[in-house]
Amino acid sequence: GASATLLLDSFVERGPEGRLTTWSADAVKTGGGWRFTALKQLSSIDGLYRLTLEPAQFDIRNLTLEGTDLVLHMRSGTAHVARAAGGTTALVLRGKGELIFTPADEAERAQLRIFSGEPVLRTGFTEAFVRLNPADLAARVSDGALVARDSGADAGAHRRALAYFDQVAGKTYSLDLQDLSRERWSLVPAQGDMVAEVRTGKYGDLTYARSAGESEDISLFHRASRRNISVYASPAHLERRGRFYSEDDGREYDILDHDIDARLTPAREWIEGTARVRARVTSLAMSTMRLRLAESLVVRSIVSKEHGRLMHVRVIGQNNVIVTLPRPAQKDDLIELEVRYGGRVPSQLPDREVAAVTAQDFEPITIPPEPRWIYSNRSYWYPQAMVTDYATARLRITVPEPLDVVATGVQSGVPIAAPVAPGSAPARTFTFESGTPSRYLSLVVSRFATISSKAIGGGAPATLTVVSTPRQAARARATGEQAEKIFTYYRSLLGTAPYPKLTVVVSESELPGGHSPAYFVIVNQTLPTANVTWRADPVSFDSYPSFFLAHEIAHQWWGQAVSWKNYHEQWISEGFAQYFAALYAGEMNGPAALSGVMRQMRRWALDETGAGPIYLGYRLGHLEGDSRVFRALVYNKAAIVLHMLRRMAGDERFFAGLRRFYEQSLFEKAGTDDFRRVMEAETGLNLERFFERWIYGFGVPTIRVSHTVERNPDGTSAVVVTAQHQGPVYDLPITVEIELASGAVRQAVLVLTAAAGELRVPVEGRVRRVSVDSDSAALARFLR
Ligand SMILES: [Zn+2]
Incomplete structure (x- = not known):
C-alpha cells in the first residue's frame, strides 16, 4: 500500500x-x-x-550582586524570585540601590565620561531584574543577603514586583513559538551569563549583559536612547580569543548563493518574496540555522529540498529566524532552503555606511524630492547570514510601473511585463545577475532615466552606466564624466577593478550624501530649493564638489571588495575611501588641493580625537548623537593615518603595499593587523607602535620643532631640522620644505620614530625659507 x-x-x-x-x-x-x-x-x-514570579518574599540585607565590572548594591529592600530546574534564575530587587560599573579600558572609560561625566558609572536605582544561571547564584549574590520572610508576604509588595517583572521579563532570553504556544517562553542563561535590567533614577533603564557567546561579552545598554554605552571583551574573554577577532569566527555556515524573486509595492513599503539560499556548513555540526530577516517580515514557509517543510522560531525583538534542521548537518554539507516571506519593510534610512552630512539648520523645502526607496544592508529585506557574507546572486525584482530598479549585479535583458492581479497596476520585472561575490544585496527603486552607458577601456572590462531621476538629468551628465575619471584613476592605483559593472545613480534628497553597495553607487544631489546649512561637517569640502562621488566610488574597492572584520575595523572602508577621494583631489588639481583637503581633515581630527580611538568605529559620536565625531575620526583621521604611512614609507612602497593588501583581502574581511603585516612585509618597517598609537590610541603628540641653516667653508649649506616629542613617542613624518634664493623648492621628510630626531638636508646656495610640516601631513600639535 x-x-x-x-x-x-x-x-x-x-x-x-x-x-x-x-x-x-x-x-x-x-x-x-x-x-x-x-x-x-x-x-x-x-x-x-514559563517564568512565574513566586509569591514568597525575601528581605534584603546588605545585598551585593556581582558581574564582571559591575556591582549592584542594596542595603535593604525586598526581593522576589522565579525558578527553573536547579534553582533561582530570576530576581526582582526593589529598594534603594546603587549600580557601579567600572570598565578598565581607557576607550570605554572615555565613552562613560561622555555618557555620565565620569569614567566610571555610579548611580542610584530603585528596581532591578536579574537573569542568571541557577548554578551561579551563590557566587554572584553575597551570603545571607536574601532572608525569607517568616511573617508572610506583603501582597502589595508582590503586586509591585510583579508589575515590574511583567514589564521587563520578556526583554531577554524570550522566544516566540509562533503557532505552538501563545505564551512567553524563556531560556535559562548559560552558566556565567547574566542580564541585569536596572531602573535608575537618573538614566532610566540600563541593561547590563554578560554573554560568553559574543565576541565582546560585556555590554551596558541605555534603553531610552537605544544605544550601547559600553561593549567590550572581558579580560578572561580576551585571554581566550586574543585581541583580534572576526565577526565570522563564530559562524556556522557560509552562504554561497542567493536567488531571490521579490515583488515590491514601494508606496506601501511592502515586499513579498521567495528566496533560495545555498550554503555550506562550516561548523562541525549544525542543528539549527540562524538567518537574519527583518522582524516585520513574516515567514510563510521554509522548505529544504532534502527535508521538506522545516520548523522555525523567531526571537522577540530581533531580526532573526531560527530554522530547526531535522538532523544536524555536518561540516561541508550543502544546505538549500527556500524561504517564502512577506510584509512591511521600511526604506532604509542613512546609516553607518552612508556619507550623509548633518544638517545644522534644517528647514522644509518646497519641492519634494522624487520618491525613492532604498533596500540595503540595514533593511534585512531578504533572508541572509547573521553577518555580511560574500555570495553570488540572482535577483528578480518586480515593481509597479513606471518605477525602475537598480540592484546589485548586472542587469540581464530588458524589464519584462509581470503578471498582476486583475485591477492592479501594471508591473515589470527586472533581473540582475551578480557572478562576482558581494557582501550584501541592495536595490534602489525610483523613476530613472538612463543618461549614458559605456565600456571603460584600459583595464579589466568594465561598464559604467549613469542613471538619474528625471529632474537631475542635466546635472547627471557631468556627474557621469567625473565618475569615469575617478573610476579610471582608482583602477590605475590598484591595477584592477572588482566588479564588471558600475551604475551611478544620481538621485535627489534634502541632504548631500550617498551609499555604495557592490555594483552601484547612489549620490544625492541637493535640490536647489533645499535651505540647509550643512557645510560645518567633516566631509564637506567646499572647493571640491566631486568629493562625495569620489568617496562613494572608492567603496567599490574599499568596503565592498575588501571588507572589515568587525565594526572596530570600519576605517578599512571609510578611511581608505576618504583617502582615495583626497588622492583624487590631488590628481585632478595638484598637490596644493591634496594639502588643502588634508589640512581640513586634520583640523577635524584634532578637534574630535579626545572622543576615542579610530578602533571604536561607529561608537564614536554615537552616545552624543553626533555623527560628525565618527566622520572626523573614522573617515578623516584614518585618511591622515594612511597619508602619514605613505610619507614614511615612500610612494612606491606604500602603493605596492596597498595593491598587495587589496589582492590578498579581495572578497574577504580584513583588519588592522592584516594591513599592518602586509605593510611591514612591503616596507620593511616595524609598524607595531605606529598602529598602536594611531588606530588603538587616541592621543595626539605635541612636538617642538626648530631649524638652523649651517654654512660650510666650501660655500655649501645644510638645513638642520630638529624635532622633539613633549610626551609619549609617536611615529610620524614631518615634511620640510626648503626654498632657495634661486627660487628652487625642495622637500624632505623627517621621519620621527624616537623621542627626538634630526634631519640634515645639504643644499647648494642660499636658503630663503624653511617651512616645517609644510603639507599638513603630520597629525600633531607643533611648538615652534
Ligand atoms: Zn563611506
Whole structure:
C-alpha cells in the first residue's frame, strides 16, 4: 500500500517547563486508514520555562550582586524570585540601590565620561531584574543577603514586583513559538551569563549583559536612547580569543548563493518574496540555522529540498529566524532552503555606511524630492547570514510601473511585463545577475532615466552606466564624466577593478550624501530649493564638489571588495575611501588641493580625537548623537593615518603595499593587523607602535620643532631640522620644505620614530625659507 513520512513538531508543557521537538513519522495506508509504523525524534529544544514570579518574599540585607565590572548594591529592600530546574534564575530587587560599573579600558572609560561625566558609572536605582544561571547564584549574590520572610508576604509588595517583572521579563532570553504556544517562553542563561535590567533614577533603564557567546561579552545598554554605552571583551574573554577577532569566527555556515524573486509595492513599503539560499556548513555540526530577516517580515514557509517543510522560531525583538534542521548537518554539507516571506519593510534610512552630512539648520523645502526607496544592508529585506557574507546572486525584482530598479549585479535583458492581479497596476520585472561575490544585496527603486552607458577601456572590462531621476538629468551628465575619471584613476592605483559593472545613480534628497553597495553607487544631489546649512561637517569640502562621488566610488574597492572584520575595523572602508577621494583631489588639481583637503581633515581630527580611538568605529559620536565625531575620526583621521604611512614609507612602497593588501583581502574581511603585516612585509618597517598609537590610541603628540641653516667653508649649506616629542613617542613624518634664493623648492621628510630626531638636508646656495610640516601631513600639535 501507500506509505508516507511526516515531519511533526510538538510542544510539550509540563508545569512551568516546555520542550519543543521535531519528529519524523513513517505511516502506511491500511484498509482502515493511515497507521504509524515508526516514530523517531529528530531534534529538540529543551529547557524552556514559563517564568512565574513566586509569591514568597525575601528581605534584603546588605545585598551585593556581582558581574564582571559591575556591582549592584542594596542595603535593604525586598526581593522576589522565579525558578527553573536547579534553582533561582530570576530576581526582582526593589529598594534603594546603587549600580557601579567600572570598565578598565581607557576607550570605554572615555565613552562613560561622555555618557555620565565620569569614567566610571555610579548611580542610584530603585528596581532591578536579574537573569542568571541557577548554578551561579551563590557566587554572584553575597551570603545571607536574601532572608525569607517568616511573617508572610506583603501582597502589595508582590503586586509591585510583579508589575515590574511583567514589564521587563520578556526583554531577554524570550522566544516566540509562533503557532505552538501563545505564551512567553524563556531560556535559562548559560552558566556565567547574566542580564541585569536596572531602573535608575537618573538614566532610566540600563541593561547590563554578560554573554560568553559574543565576541565582546560585556555590554551596558541605555534603553531610552537605544544605544550601547559600553561593549567590550572581558579580560578572561580576551585571554581566550586574543585581541583580534572576526565577526565570522563564530559562524556556522557560509552562504554561497542567493536567488531571490521579490515583488515590491514601494508606496506601501511592502515586499513579498521567495528566496533560495545555498550554503555550506562550516561548523562541525549544525542543528539549527540562524538567518537574519527583518522582524516585520513574516515567514510563510521554509522548505529544504532534502527535508521538506522545516520548523522555525523567531526571537522577540530581533531580526532573526531560527530554522530547526531535522538532523544536524555536518561540516561541508550543502544546505538549500527556500524561504517564502512577506510584509512591511521600511526604506532604509542613512546609516553607518552612508556619507550623509548633518544638517545644522534644517528647514522644509518646497519641492519634494522624487520618491525613492532604498533596500540595503540595514533593511534585512531578504533572508541572509547573521553577518555580511560574500555570495553570488540572482535577483528578480518586480515593481509597479513606471518605477525602475537598480540592484546589485548586472542587469540581464530588458524589464519584462509581470503578471498582476486583475485591477492592479501594471508591473515589470527586472533581473540582475551578480557572478562576482558581494557582501550584501541592495536595490534602489525610483523613476530613472538612463543618461549614458559605456565600456571603460584600459583595464579589466568594465561598464559604467549613469542613471538619474528625471529632474537631475542635466546635472547627471557631468556627474557621469567625473565618475569615469575617478573610476579610471582608482583602477590605475590598484591595477584592477572588482566588479564588471558600475551604475551611478544620481538621485535627489534634502541632504548631500550617498551609499555604495557592490555594483552601484547612489549620490544625492541637493535640490536647489533645499535651505540647509550643512557645510560645518567633516566631509564637506567646499572647493571640491566631486568629493562625495569620489568617496562613494572608492567603496567599490574599499568596503565592498575588501571588507572589515568587525565594526572596530570600519576605517578599512571609510578611511581608505576618504583617502582615495583626497588622492583624487590631488590628481585632478595638484598637490596644493591634496594639502588643502588634508589640512581640513586634520583640523577635524584634532578637534574630535579626545572622543576615542579610530578602533571604536561607529561608537564614536554615537552616545552624543553626533555623527560628525565618527566622520572626523573614522573617515578623516584614518585618511591622515594612511597619508602619514605613505610619507614614511615612500610612494612606491606604500602603493605596492596597498595593491598587495587589496589582492590578498579581495572578497574577504580584513583588519588592522592584516594591513599592518602586509605593510611591514612591503616596507620593511616595524609598524607595531605606529598602529598602536594611531588606530588603538587616541592621543595626539605635541612636538617642538626648530631649524638652523649651517654654512660650510666650501660655500655649501645644510638645513638642520630638529624635532622633539613633549610626551609619549609617536611615529610620524614631518615634511620640510626648503626654498632657495634661486627660487628652487625642495622637500624632505623627517621621519620621527624616537623621542627626538634630526634631519640634515645639504643644499647648494642660499636658503630663503624653511617651512616645517609644510603639507599638513603630520597629525600633531607643533611648538615652534
Ligand atoms: Zn563611506
